[in-house]
Amino acid sequence: MAETTLHKPLPELTDMTRPFWTAAKERRFVLQKCPRCATFNFYPKPWCIECGSRGLVWTDAKPFGTVYSFTISRTVGMNFPGWQADLPVLMCMVDLDDGPRMYAQVTDCEPEDLKIGMRLEVHFEDISDKAGIPKFRPLRKA
Amino acid sequence: MRAEVAVVGYGRTPYHRPKPGDPHLTADEYIAWAAELALERAGMSKNDFDGQGLGVSHAEVAHTVNWAAATAENLGISPAALIRGDQGGASASSMLIRAAALIKAGIIDRALIVGADTPIDIPSVAPGLPLSPERSRGIFWDFQGPFGVMGANGQFGMIQTRYAHQYGLTDAQLGKVAVTTRYHASLNPGAIFRKPVTLDEYVNSRVLSDPIRLLDCVPIVNGGLAYIVTSAKSARTITDRPVYLLGCGEANNYFHGSRSTPDVTVTGFTDAAPKAFAMAGVKHKDIQFFQPYDDYPIIVLMSIEDWGFCKKGEAGKFIDERSLRFDGEFPLSTDGGQLSGGQPGGAIGGFMPLIEAVTQLRGEAGERQVKNAMIGASCGFGGIPYAKPGRSCISLIFGTEA
Numbered sequence: 001m002a003e004t005t006l007h008k009p010l011p012e013l014t015d016m017t018r019p020f021w022t023a024a025k026e027r028r029f030v031l032q033k034c035p036r037c038a039t040f041n042f043y044p045k046p047w048c049i050e051c052g053s054r055g056l057v058w059t060d061a062k063p064f065g066t067v068y069s070f071t072i073s074r075t076v077g078m079n080f081p082g083w084q085a086d087l088p089v090l091m092c093m094v095d096l097d098d099g100p101r102m103y104a105q106v107t108d109c110e111p112e113d114l115k116i117g118m119r120l121e122v123h124f125e126d127i128s129d130k131a132g133i134p135k136f137r138p139l140r141k142a
Numbered sequence: 143m144r145a146e147v148a149v150v151g152y153g154r155t156p157y158h159r160p161k162p163g164d165p166h167l168t169a170d171e172y173i174a175w176a177a178e179l180a181l182e183r184a185g186m187s188k189n190d191f192d193g194q195g196l197g198v199s200h201a202e203v204a205h206t207v208n209w210a211a212a213t214a215e216n217l218g219i220s221p222a223a224l225i226r227g228d229q230g231g232a233s234a235s236s237m238l239i240r241a242a243a244l245i246k247a248g249i250i251d252r253a254l255i256v257g258a259d260t261p262i263d264i265p266s267v268a269p270g271l272p273l274s275p276e277r278s279r280g281i282f283w284d285f286q287g288p289f290g291v292m293g294a295n296g297q298f299g300m301i302q303t304r305y306a307h308q309y310g311l312t313d314a315q316l317g318k319v320a321v322t323t324r325y326h327a328s329l330n331p332g333a334i335f336r337k338p339v340t341l342d343e344y345v346n347s348r349v350l351s352d353p354i355r356l357l358d359c360v361p362i363v364n365g366g367l368a369y370i371v372t373s374a375k376s377a378r379t380i381t382d383r384p385v386y387l388l389g390c391g392e393a394n395n396y397f398h399g400s401r402s403t404p405d406v407t408v409t410g411f412t413d414a415a416p417k418a419f420a421m422a423g424v425k426h427k428d429i430q431f432f433q434p435y436d437d438y439p440i441i442v443l444m445s446i447e448d449w450g451f452c453k454k455g456e457a458g459k460f461i462d463e464r465s466l467r468f469d470g471e472f473p474l475s476t477d478g479g480q481l482s483g484g485q486p487g488g489a490i491g492g493f494m495p496l497i498e499a500v501t502q503l504r505g506e507a508g509e510r511q512v513k514n515a516m517i518g519a520s521c522g523f524g525g526i527p528y529a530k531p532g533r534s535c536i537s538l539i540f541g542t543e544a
Contacts, residue, residue: 011284039402043285043528049401069307069406071299072352078271078293088352089290093300093406093529100402101529105290111352116307133288 007082010128017044019058024132029063029122031098032056042100063122065094065136068101072111090114094136108137144421145544147242148377148384151186151370152497153179157334157363157484159262169203170216172258172366172486177217180254180368184380188219188254195244195253197225197237200489202274203260213256223250229394231435231492232534233257234367235522238496239390239536241371251373258366259487272362272487282528294437294488294526295351295359301531302353302440305407309455311443315462317344319439319474320357320481322466327478329468329510334361334484358438358481365486367493369500374544385503388424388517389539391417395527396535407455409441410535411448411521418537419450424517426451429539431502431512432472433495435523436479437488441531445521449537468510476502476510488524495520499540517541 013021023030032041034048035055047054073089083089090106092114106114107123120136127133155175160166167175181187196219198210206212210224225240227233234257241253264272271293278287291297305311321341327333339357347356377384393410419425426449434445443457451472452460466474477483477498485491499520501507512518518540525533 009278009283009287011288012279014281017281017284041402044281068403069300069304071296071303071354073290073292073296073299073350074352075295075350076292077295077351078266078273078277079287079291083290083292086290089292091290091292091296091300091351093304095403103286103289103291103529116304127288 007080008127009080011131013130020044021131023058024124024134025126025130027124027132029061029134030058031061031100033059040096040099042096042102062097064139065096065102065120067114067116067118067120068093068095069116070106070114092136094120105135106137107135143242143246143390144388144423145374145386146246147371148374148386149369149371149500150377150380150384151180151184152500153177153183153368154332154497155179155366156332157365157486159334159363166263167260167364169201169205169258169260169366170213172260172364173213173256173368174217176258176366176368177254177256180370184370186370186380188217191252191254192220193222195223195225195241195250196221197227197241197253197255199227199233199237199257200230201257201259202272202276202487202489203264204275225253225255227257227489229522229534230489230524231437232522232524232536233489234493234496235520235536235538236392236534238371238387238538239392242387245371245373251376253371254368255371256366256368257490257493259490260364261362261487262364285528292351295354297526298438298440299351299354301406302438305440305444306353308407311458313345314341315443315458316358316439317341318461318466319436319442320344323436323475323479323482326468326476326510327482329508330478330483333478333482334363335482354438360437360480360485360491363484363486365484365490367486367490367497369493369497383504385500385540385542386544387538388541389418389420389422391415391421391537393535395533397530404530406529406531407444409444409448409531411445411537414535414537415449418539422539422541424539428517429519430473430515431476431518432474433498433518433520434475435492435495435521436475436481437485437491437523439481441523442474444531445523449519468512473512476507476512492522492524496538499538503540503542516543
C-alpha cells in the first residue's frame with residue numbers, strides 16, 4: 001500500500017497553498033474568502049476572481065456540496081500509476097455550498113448510484129505527513 | 143481586417159508513432175520539415191522571412207527558453223517580429239490573427255507560422271498520454287492530479303455528462319462524428335487511422351472515462367505543421383489561389399453564467415463566432431464546410447451550436463438530420479480531423495482545422511474535395527481550464543474571394 005501511495009502525485013506545498021493542505025490534515029475544510037466581496041475562491045487564486053482584491057483569507061467553509069457533473073474513470077489516463085488500485089475513480093465537479101466549483105473524488109458510492117444533483121459531504125484522507133485532501137461522499141439523510 | 147491577409151502556403155509532415163528503436167525526429171526537425179513543405183507550396187525561400195514575421199506555437203515537449211527566437215536561430219531566419227502562440231489548440235489560429243494585425247499595421251508584410259510536437263516521446267503512464275512537465279507541476283496541477291483528475295478524458299467526460307443531462311445525447315450522434323472522421327481519413331493519405339469504423343464499433347469501444355470511449359479520443363502522434371500568411375496584395379503576386387481571412391473572433395477564459403460556477407456546456411465560440419461572421423459579412427448558409435477542433439465528439443457538437451449553426455442543445459438533432467461527409471449538407475472535419483487524422487499534441491493539432499480549410503479552398507483536397515468550395519470555417523480551441531471546457535476559442539472564416 002505504501003508504494004501505491006508513493007506513486008500518486010503529491011502537491012508542492014507553497015506558502016500560498018499550504019493552509020489548504022494543512023487544514024485538511026487537521027480535518028478542516030478551508031477556502032480563500034475575499035474580505036471585500038465575500039466570494040469564496042477555489043482553486044487558490046492570487047486575487048479574488050470577482051473583484052480583484054489581493055487580500056484573500058483562508059476561512060472555514062461549509063463542508064458540503066452538490067454534484068454538478070461527473071465521470072467514472074476506468075483508466076489512470078494522464079495521471080500517476082498509483083491510482084490504478086483505486087479504479088474506478090468517481091470524479092466530480094462539485095458545486096460547494098459556499099460557491100466555487102471543485103474537482104473532487106466521491107467515495108462510498110457505487111458508480112451507478114452517482115447522480116447530478118446528489119448532495120455530498122466532505123471527508124478527509126491523509127496523503128503525506130504534512131497534507132490531507134478533501135474527498136466527498138453521499139450526504140446521509142438525518 | 144476583412145481580407146487584409148491571405149494564406150499562401152501550408153505544410154504538414156507525415157505523422158509518426160515511433161516505437162523504441164525507430165528513428166525519432168525532434169520537434170525542431172518537424173518544424174523545419176513542415177516549413178520546407180509550406181515554402182515549397184508558396185514558391186518561397188526561408189530568406190524571404192528575414193525582416194518579416196516568424197510565429198512559433200506552444201508545444202509540450204521540453205524545449206529551450208525563448209523558443210520562438212531560438213527557432214529563428216535554428217532555421218537561420220532573422221525576423222523583424224516574433225509571434226509566440228501560447229493558447230494550446232488555439233495557438234495556430236491566434237497567431238494568424240496576430241500576424242494579420244502586424245501586417246495591417248505595416249510592421250511586416252508576411253509571416254511563417256510553425257508548430258511541432260513529439261508527445262509520443264514525453265514520459266507518461268501509458269503510451270500516447272503525455273504527462274509533460276508543464277502539465278504536471280505548479281498550482282494548476284497540484285489541485286487536479288492529487289485529487290484524481292485523470293487528464294483530458296476525465297475532464298471532457300464531465301463536460302459530456304453535464305451536456306447529456308441538460309439536453310440529451312445519443313450514442314448515434316456522437317458516433318456519427320467519429321465514424322465520419324474515419325471515413326474522411328480513409329480519403330486522406332496523410333491521416334493516421336484510415337480504416338473505416340462502424341457505429342457499432344464506436345459504441346462497443348472500451349470505456350476509458352465514462353462516458354468517454356476509446357473512439358471518442360484522438361490518436362496521439364509526432365508531427366509538425368506550418369503555414370504562410372501575407373498581405374493580400376503580396377498574396378496575389380505569390381499565388382493564383384490565395385485564401386483570404388475574411389473574419390475572425392476570439393474569446394479567452396470565457397464563462398457563461400457565473401464566473402465561479404459557469405454553465406460548462408457553452409463555449410467561447412458563442413462570443414467569437416458572431417464577431418467572425420460580422421467581419422466576414424457572410425451568413426451561416428454561406429459556410430460550405432466546418433473544420434472544428436475535434437478533440438472529442440462532444441466538443442464538435444458544442445462548437446456547431448455555439449457557432450450558431452443550430453440552437454443550443456440541438457446539435458445532436460442537427461447531426462442526425464444531415465450528412466457530415468465532404469459531399470453532404472454539412473461537410474465536417476474533411477481531413478479526418480484529429481479524431482482519425484492524429485493529434486500531434488493538443489497545441490499543434492490546432493493547425494489542422496486551419497490548414498484543412500485552406501487546402502479545401504485551394505481545391506487541393508483530392509478525393510475529399512468539397513465541390514466548388516469558396517467559403518469555409520475553422521476553429522481554434524485550446525487549453526483545458528479548471529472545470530470548464532476550453533480556455534481559448536477562436537472562430538475563423540476563410541474565402542477564395544477578397
